[in-house]
Amino acid sequence: MPDRKTRRDFLHHSAAAAALGLAGPAASGAAAMTHFVCVTCGMQYLATDRPPEGCPVCLDERQYVGHGGQKWTTLAEYRKTHTNAFAEEEPGLHSILPQPKAGIGQRAFVVRTPAGNVLWDCVPPLDDATVAAVKKLGGLAAVAVSHPHYYTTMVEWSHAFGKVPVHIHKLDAAWVMRPDPVVTFWDGDAKPLFGGLTLVKTGGHFDGFQVLHWPAGAGGKGVLLAGDQPYVCQDRRWVSFMWSYPNMIPLGPAAIRQVVAALRPYAFDRLYGAFPGQVVAVDAKAAVGRSADRYLRMIGG
Ligand SMILES: [Zn+2]
Numbered sequence: 001m002p003d004r005k006t007r008r009d010f011l012h013h014s015a016a017a018a019a020l021g022l023a024g025p026a027a028s029g030a031a032a033m034t035h036f037v038c039v040t041c042g043m044q045y046l047a048t049d050r051p052p053e054g055c056p057v058c059l060d061e062r063q064y065v066g067h068g069g070q071k072w073t074t075l076a077e078y079r080k081t082h083t084n085a086f087a088e089e090e091p092g093l094h095s096i097l098p099q100p101k102a103g104i105g106q107r108a109f110v111v112r113t114p115a116g117n118v119l120w121d122c123v124p125p126l127d128d129a130t131v132a133a134v135k136k137l138g139g140l141a142a143v144a145v146s147h148p149h150y151y152t153t154m155v156e157w158s159h160a161f162g163k164v165p166v167h168i169h170k171l172d173a174a175w176v177m178r179p180d181p182v183v184t185f186w187d188g189d190a191k192p193l194f195g196g197l198t199l200v201k202t203g204g205h206f207d208g209f210q211v212l213h214w215p216a217g218a219g220g221k222g223v224l225l226a227g228d229q230p231y232v233c234q235d236r237r238w239v240s241f242m243w244s245y246p247n248m249i250p251l252g253p254a255a256i257r258q259v260v261a262a263l264r265p266y267a268f269d270r271l272y273g274a275f276p277g278q279v280v281a282v283d284a285k286a287a288v289g290r291s292a293d294r295y296l297r298m299i300g301g
């Protein structure tokens, strides 16, 4: 269940909370309540009668407020300005990329299994054409999002597909800005879903950071859907590990070792990152290991 207490604690303790219109008692009975969306990170908020005064995700050290200041939009606005482009990345895996860029610029994926499909990560725009295209792929049985930078409109996506569960690690509960009964928190190191899929908690970039292991991917050699971590480098034989990507704040040795250890039990030959073109096409698990070794060497860890 969404932990409202945790969220409120976060809001009260966050440096951003004072500025955030959501920290007070929820407005009731007011007309024209809107789920505002932060333009820079795509996070959708609890409905309010006016935009929140700040976005805690963007005010956090790991992100940034847009250079033109805090701006807000809505799902209805995205419908006027954006479409989602679908691409088959490999059999059983489709990417969804907003055109033009929305939020941080990530793509989402539909992972297909005989037991049902998962929306992995999320993008802010969602329109009727997108719903129809995903239904053509078999619809969704669940949503899972690696970390708060991609939570965006995940509740809208769930609602559009019959209120399927949205799986989030409990350690990141405080970052859910639009609490809803569909958001399901899990605890521990791994959560099996269906169709062989497993959510694996790695920590690192966020305390509750999770990746999705898809053993049937890459022709049965296994795929890791990694979001931001491990992060696929421009030299796509390598990955990296950062606490903040836009602000270039590294992770320390313990966190990097923790990510590698969390992935050790899972076989995968290919790894997909959040951004277009990010794929370690072969030998991905060894790439994670040698990349961690290289990084640790460079930071004297
Ligand atoms: Zn934001």
Ligand SMILES: [Zn+2]
Pocket (backbone or CB within 6 Å): 147, 149, 205, 228
């Ligand atoms: Zn991120």
